[in-house]
Structures are given as C-alpha cells and as structure tokens.
Amino acid sequence: MDAKYENLIRILSESDRLLVAFSAGVDSTFLLKAANLALGARAIALTASSPSLPPGELDDAKEFVNSLGCRHIVLDSNELANPSYNQNPVNRCFFCKDELYRICRAEADKLGVTIIVDGTNLDDLKDHRPGLQAANEWGVRHPLVEAEMTKDDIRRYSRELELPTWDKPSSPCLSSRFPYGTAINLERLTQIGSCEVYMKELRFREFRVRYHGDLARIEVGQSEIDRLFEKTTRDAIVKRFKEVGFNYVSLDLQGFRSGSLNETLQKKAL
Numbered sequence: 001m002d003a004k005y006e007n008l009i010r011i012l013s014e015s016d017r018l019l020v021a022f023s024a025g026v027d028s029t030f031l032l033k034a035a036n037l038a039l040g041a042r043a044i045a046l047t048a049s050s051p052s053l054p055p056g057e058l059d060d061a062k063e064f065v066n067s068l069g070c071r072h073i074v075l076d077s078n079e080l081a082n083p084s085y086n087q088n089p090v091n092r093c094f095f096c097k098d099e100l101y102r103i104c105r106a107e108a109d110k111l112g113v114t115i116i117v118d119g120t121n122l123d124d125l126k127d128h129r130p131g132l133q134a135a136n137e138w139g140v141r142h143p144l145v146e147a148e149m150t151k152d153d154i155r156r157y158s159r160e161l162e163l164p165t166w167d168k169p170s171s172p173c174l175s176s177r178f179p180y181g182t183a184i185n186l187e188r189l190t191q192i193g194s195c196e197v198y199m200k201e202l203r204f205r206e207f208r209v210r211y212h213g214d215l216a217r218i219e220v221g222q223s224e225i226d227r228l229f230e231k232t233t234r235d236a237i238v239k240r241f242k243e244v245g246f247n248y249v250s251l252d253l254q255g256f257r258s259g260s261l262n263e264t265l266q267k268k269a270l
Contacts, residue, residue: 005034005157008147012038012117019108019116020045021100021140022072023053024061026151027119029165030158031144035117036068043070046107048077048100051189052173055197064164075103085175086184090130092175097131101138116140123151169206170258178211179261187245192216194244202233206256214247219256 012018012035020035022028022045035043047061058074065072077099079085085095104116118135120142125132135142144154158166175184177192188211195209195216206221218237220228227233228251241249 009038015115017042017113019113021118026165030154031119046073050077052175054171055193090180094130097134191244198240216246219252222255
C-alpha cells in the first residue's frame, strides 16, 4: 500500500467512532474495510433499504459486513414518499441522499457517534452529483476525497485487500434508469429490477436497462453486444421484458456508459 492508503487510515484513525453509509458498492465496501482496519468495532455500518436498491445489493451488504464482524444497522428509506423525489427532477439524487443522511444522523445521535462518512471519491466531484449538496448540509465527510483517492485507486487497493468488489461493476440505484422528468414509482422500479435480474441470469456483466415508458432500452458493454444478436438470447430477453410490462425492447448501439441519461444535461448546457 502507498501513501494515499496510509493517509486514509490516518484520517479514519483520528475519529473515536464512525458511522459508515454503506451501500455494498465498490467505494463504500473499501471504505468500510479501511474503517474496520483502523477502528475495529468502533466503525459501524448503516445500510438504507429501499425499493430503488438494485436486487441483491442488500444481501451483498449483509454478507460483507458479517465477514468483517462489525455492527450493521439496516433501516428502511422512504424517499419514494417524497414528491420531490418521485417526480424525478434533475436534482433527484439530492432528495435520496437527504433521506439517507437524515437516517444516518438520527441513528448516529442515538449511538453517540459524531462523524458520518460515505464512499464519495475524487472522480465523483467531476460528475453531476446533487447528492453532494445533501452531504454538505448534513455534515457528512468524504474520507476517500480527503485522501485524494480516485476510482482506479480504490479498485487497486480493493484488489490488494482481496475484497470481492474490486472488479464489481458500478451499480447505482434503480432510479438512475429513468430519464429526468419521468415519474418514479414502485411498479416501475420493480419492472426495471426484474429485467436487470434476468440480464444477470443470462450472465451479462456490465449493463443497464433504461426505462422509456412502453420501451426498455438495453445498454451492455461493447464486448457483450454481439451476444444480444444471438436469436435465442434476443428472443428470451424480449419474452421476459414483455412479461413484466414493456411493449418494446431496444438495444442501444453505443453500448453501456455510466450516467448516459446525464448526456441530455450536457447538451442543454452547451
């Protein structure tokens, strides 16, 4: 490990106790592991369970925390009850993170924990991240930013620490599959979640299923696009997607790209 990693451990060690907002993604998994190494049982994980959480992520979170042996708090998140969230404005993530950090702060106060941390990394500061405003308002710290760690750094350290997430594809909340302005509700989240579970069953690794009303738009990594032209695979996907409520199924020829629905924001900015 190098100076960045040692600096992260130093930053974490300066706290008496920490509450880690833990989603089981690449960044928060690495952060929780580092916090556990720095503080032991004084590092506590909190996971917010929500319909927008991709299927399987909560189980992954529980399994990993259990492997560390640290305390894990799982609480329901109710962002869908907020009209400002389910109307899906361009700052939707603010309302999601505001709910998450409200839950974290309330629980931290019960436990007598002063500091809440999350897995925001240096690269996140360059993207459209309204949730950072909520973090600032609730006083949430970003130790990975403080240690100047990029996504590549985190994957490299995760591999050295033999974390199961070192090469895990990014898996943001299911609400990120909806174009801004398209209302989000439980039925639609369930549709998208069912489709993505099926894509995993077909052993696609990096993909998104985007919601466009009656149409589902599939993005897959460039190395996997050819598989979708195989008739058996194509027919199976169309059949399953129609079973959950879509009338049309399309393939995005540009392939998978994280945050593709932010492309419209970039065009408007120009």
